Amino acid sequence: MKTVIVYYSLDGNTKHAAETLAKAVGADVCEIQPVKPIKSAGKPTFHVLMQGGGQVTFGLCPKIKEFALDLAAYDRIILGTPVWAGKPASFVRTFAKKYAPQNGLADKVTAVFTLSASGDNAGCVTDLQKLLPNIGVSVSLADKSNSLSADNERKLTEFAQQLMR
Numbered sequence: 286m287k288t289v290i291v292y293y294s295l296d297g298n299t300k301h302a303a304e305t306l307a308k309a310v311g312a313d314v315c316e317i318q319p320v321k322p323i324k325s326a327g328k329p330t331f332h333v334l335m336q337g338g339g340q341v342t343f344g345l346c347p348k349i350k351e352f353a354l355d356l357a358a359y360d361r362i363i364l365g366t367p368v369w370a371g372k373p374a375s376f377v378r379t380f381a382k383k384y385a386p387q388n389g390l391a392d393k394v395t396a397v398f399t400l401s402a403s404g405d406n407a408g409c410v411t412d413l414q415k416l417l418p419n420i421g422v423s424v425s426l427a428d429k430s431n432s433l434s435a436d437n438e439r440k441l442t443e444f445a446q447q448l449m450r
């Protein structure tokens with residue numbers, strides 16, 4: 286099954302997971318790029334939390350760029366997102382709510398992985414499932430500032446095994 290991992294990452298945690306998973310399942314990787322990116326200093330600052338958290342809280346769908354790959358050429362899309370204010374990052378919401386349905390891709394999204402400071406993603410996955418109902422598998426990973434991140438590699442391996450079945 287031809288698979289692509291579509292992800293957004295502000296500070297690199299989700300990018301790292303996307304690349305690790307891609308190797309494990311033999312997928313291509315494609316980054317969601319905002320038209321107006323949020324500038325980050327490598328970790329969430331007050332300004333970034335207000336900007337990103339505000340976008341999510343108000344349910345905004347900020348514009349994203351056209352993708353470098355033709356996503357329609359893939360059978361399956363695995364989505365990766367940081368958790369922002371308990372929900373998917375705003376740019377991932379744009380993908381889930383607008384881009385995927387408008388381009389006939391919504392049914393192809395069957396799995397999601399999340400990165401968060403807390404390691405908790407329940408609300409985030411539920412939110413995405415409302416927009417992309419074929420999401421059946423998910424994994425919650427913790428960012429590198431949390432000691433729970435020591436489990437990320439094992440969790441990603443198990444997630445990859447689920448996806449290969």
Ligand SMILES: Cc1cc2nc3c(=O)[nH]c(=O)nc-3n(C[C@H](O)[C@H](O)[C@H](O)COP(=O)(O)O)c2cc1C
Binds near residue numbers: 369371405
């Ligand atoms: C705007 C914003 C809101 C966030 N909200 C949450 C949150 O609600 N819960 C949580 O556990 N982590 C939260 N975080 C932390 C990120 O989810 C976490 O650092 C994640 O690993 C970032 O992924 P990235 O490095 O790929 O950008 C937030 C970070 C940002 C920038």
